[in-house]
Amino acid sequence: MQYKQIIILTSCFVHFRPRTLFNIISGITTRFIVYSLSDFSMDIVAELKKGNRRAIARAISIVENNEKEAKLIIKKIFKSSGKSMKIGITGPAGAGKSTLINRTSIELNKLGYKTAVLAIDPTSHITGGAILGDRVRMTESTDSGTYIRSMASRGATGAISLSLRNSIRILEYAGFDPIIIESVGAGQTEVDIEKVVDITVVVFNPNTGDNIQTIKAGLTEIGDVYLINKSDLPGSNQLFDSVRDFIGMSEKNPIVMLTSAKSNKGVTDFARKLEELMKARKKTKVKEEESRLDSELRDIVLNNVKSKVSTMLDSSKSYASYLKKVRSKKIDPFEAADKISKGLM
């Protein structure tokens, strides 16, 4: 083997064919990189199993950046994924979600759970401040064993769901159950967390002028639990009544509760309610996981096909010629697209 390589290398110098030399060197380099990547992923996976927080942080960064290593890690941990309960906590900005999650995870940990939190943060790329804010608001729960991580929600929708799903897998592998996902609700972020979670909690508060219009705006369909947080503030009882009247009509028959994350009122009841729901959901979890995997696989295939086709179009003569025709108004874009698509399939 070595002999062959030396001979090829020598002949390469003799005939001076830089292309061949390049291929050999890149082949060797690729083999080296693949070797060190799999080595690396073995190490990180072993550390994840031990619950090593630095390894968890590193692994989540890897899946967020969709690096090559991400695929190696997921390949190793996928089999044992899908077991932890996922709780989505959503609602308008400033509703008190982080404060509430901090308190709730302490209660859950007291009940014997090992909670992790993924906060999808739509503002971090603009202000850079929200992550720090969340850290400050959630420090107590970290002391009680909760793992907290903020994820930026910038980037394409597909990319966020991909990194969210895989970050969840990493936390599951590291032994966390449940995993709470915080996101700003309905229409304000690109992520449909209800597609990823087992239980959805919607948080409202009387402070930001949440009225029935806000409640109607998309959030009424998704909640298993509705919390009127900031119950220490005036207006919370009225809001509780309106939400209960309005939501009570929905098919899911959701739970409506009052909490004050700030003064820690109603949080223990909320945590107990979550425990009840988690126990009940265990029965339907397998089916839900199956349908989640269906939509994940579809997302990945569609993304792959989209990027392949886009590359093909870049060098397609047929595309270029139809584009010309469209530009000179000889043909309309629908007809052109039909013809191009037929040619591709």
Ligand SMILES: Nc1nc2c(ncn2[C@@H]2O[C@H](COP(=O)(O)OP(=O)(O)OP(=O)(O)O)[C@@H](O)[C@H]2O)c(=O)[nH]1
């Ligand atoms: N009075 C009162 N204030 C609260 C309560 N819960 C949270 N807050 C305050 O509301 C503000 C926002 O709280 P966060 O927990 O950051 O709210 P959030 O929903 O996570 O906010 P974003 O992540 O930015 O959407 C903070 O100043 C909290 O101290 C509560 O129960 N009562």
Ligand SMILES: [Mg+2]
């Ligand atoms: Mg928050």
